[in-house]
Amino acid sequence: MSKVSLLDFWVSPFGMRARIALAEKGVEFERQEEDLFGGKSDLLLSSNPVYKKVPVLLHDAKPVCESLIILNYIDDAWPEKPLLPQCPYERAQARFWADFTDKIFETGSNVWRSKGQAQEEAKKEFIDSIKLLEGALGEKKYFGGETFGFADIATIAIASWFYAYETCGGFKLADECPKFAAWMKRCGERESVSTVLPEPSKVYEFVCMMKKMHGLE
């Protein structure tokens, strides 16, 4: 049997993507928690010498870096229960929206990093991005239709930080994007997601700690 391990950090939405995908595939793996503030492990530095970031998936000691590339790799290496659709066009769409959610993490971070007028602008930009995602979801159950897949995994992991954005920014996403909020709830009911996503209040506490660290309070 092959050995699978994940260099990870508990609150990393990028690491969560890999954890959810492995859970969906039923692949057993070991997690190695990295100390991103105290000192990264030599294994992380040698496995991801370009970015030096988590997550890194090690499959029989061979490293794969970057969460969306990891998701693609997981789908190729364990093809049962595919995460990507079969149709080339639909595959491209799933990858497009998954890539878009990386930008949402950046936009969302501006909500907790800013104050006053800058925060109002960040909130608007964040909500506008979610509305675009909501448009892509349409009336479907999941991004790909009836089946939970690639774009859902990429997005729900990023959404684990949304409660923190809402609390820092004083808004409720469900008021602005009810269909997206319903999709979040639906995904959260899946075991692969509920066992991976941390408590929203824990993410918020982490964000408060980051704000203090960066002198933003």
Ligand code: GS8
């Ligand atoms: C982002 C990984 C990342 O930012 C991906 O995997 O998709 N594009 C990459 N990882 C962060 C932790 S989560 O915010 C990280 O490892 N940071 C450590 C550092 O920047 O030194």
